[in-house]
Amino acid sequence: MSELPRSELLLRTENLSKSFWLGGKEIKVLKGIGLQISKGAMVSLSGASGAGKSTLLHLIGTLDSPTAGDVFFEGGSLFKKSERELARFRNQKIGFVFQFHHLLPEFSAVENVMMPALILGISGLKKGEIVERAKEKLSEMGLGHRLSHKPGELSGGEQSRVAIARALMNQPPLLLADEPTGNLDRATGEQVIDLLFKLNEKYKMTMLIATHNEGLSARLPVRLKLVDGNLVQA
Numbered sequence: 001m002s003e004l005p006r007s008e009l010l011l012r013t014e015n016l017s018k019s020f021w022l023g024g025k026e027i028k029v030l031k032g033i034g035l036q037i038s039k040g041a042m043v044s045l046s047g048a049s050g051a052g053k054s055t056l057l058h059l060i061g062t063l064d065s066p067t068a069g070d071v072f073f074e075g076g077s078l079f080k081k082s083e084r085e086l087a088r089f090r091n092q093k094i095g096f097v098f099q100f101h102h103l104l105p106e107f108s109a110v111e112n113v114m115m116p117a118l119i120l121g122i123s124g125l126k127k128g129e130i131v132e133r134a135k136e137k138l139s140e141m142g143l144g145h146r147l148s149h150k151p152g153e154l155s156g157g158e159q160s161r162v163a164i165a166r167a168l169m170n171q172p173p174l175l176l177a178d179e180p181t182g183n184l185d186r187a188t189g190e191q192v193i194d195l196l197f198k199l200n201e202k203y204k205m206t207m208l209i210a211t212h213n214e215g216l217s218a219r220l221p222v223r224l225k226l227v228d229g230n231l232v233q234a
Contacts, residue, residue, distance in 0.1 A: 004036050006075065010173060010206050011037045011060065016069035018055050029055050031229035032069065037222075039173070040204040042197070044217040046234055047226035053210035056226065057176050060208065061094050062086045073174075091119055095167030095205075099179035101159045103151040109162045110134045110147040116169040137165035141195070157188035164195065168203075175199075177209040181216060193219065 004012075016033040019026050029052040037043055047053050058064040060071055062078055071078045073093065081089065095116075103112050113134040117125055125133065138147055141161035151159055160180060167175055180196070181189030193216050200207055209220065217223055223234035 004038055008038045009036060010039045010041075010074065011035075012072050013060070014070050014072065016056075016059060016071065017067045018052070018059060018064070019067045028229055030059070030066075030226075033231050035224075035231060037206060037208060040200070040206055041222055042200050042207045042220045043209065043222040043224060044220040044234065045208060045210040045224050045226065046212070046214075046217045049212070051226040052229060053226055054178050057178050057208065057210055061096060061176050062090055091116060092170055093172050093174060095170070095172045095175045097160075097163050097167050097175065097177040097180050099182040101151070101163040103159060103162060103166075105151050108148045108150055109138055109143060109154065109158075109165075112151070112162055113137055113166045113169055116166060134165070134169060137168050138162065140168075141165045155188075156184050157191060160184060160188075160192050161195065164192075164199070168199070168205075171203070173206060175205055175207045177207065177211075179211055179213075180209065181211065181213055189213065189216070 013033050013035040016030060016035070017028070018030040019028050021027070033056065045053050045056065055064070059066050065079065078086065078089065110131065114130050117130045117133065135144070135147060138144060141164060143158060143161055143165070146154060146158060151162070154162065181192050184192060196207060196209070199205060209216070211217055217234065225232050225234035
């Protein structure tokens, strides 16, 4: 992979490795991954179940620490940061969308979307402004009529869109999505994919999407695949 100009580069990994130990035996999941992602790119990450897709996303999102190597975001090393600095980084720079959404069941859709702006109290927004932004994000997802509904009162597709709205709340430059259509039927999954394309076009948000969905992967401009712990062009 040719070196991207620094002005175009959002994220890169250097010799990124992750091992787990089982019964005293080392299981090497990621083996020295070198990855570059440009600003505004839409990248698919495919691979067999257990290939390490979620592990790679968790490392890039600093939800886990590597066995070796580092992640560089906007030129800076992530794993030289303190835990507090990493928490701030995740809150401000990355939006997460997970297969199972992880919405808080006791809170309404708008309250779930508000959460990233309330955490750490560093959004710089007043409470009323946070509420209004959350409503705007949900309306953008076509859920302006579902603001007060709790997750259990929403369909799978609606829950997915609430999760995307939550990921957008702090307007981060990077979206990490782990099987965002994995629990959805084909038609609903296609709607979510179309929505991600519209958001990329509108906000120029960089997206790294791990998926088993070959149709989704084929639609994305940049396609990568994990094979035996190594990253290859799909």
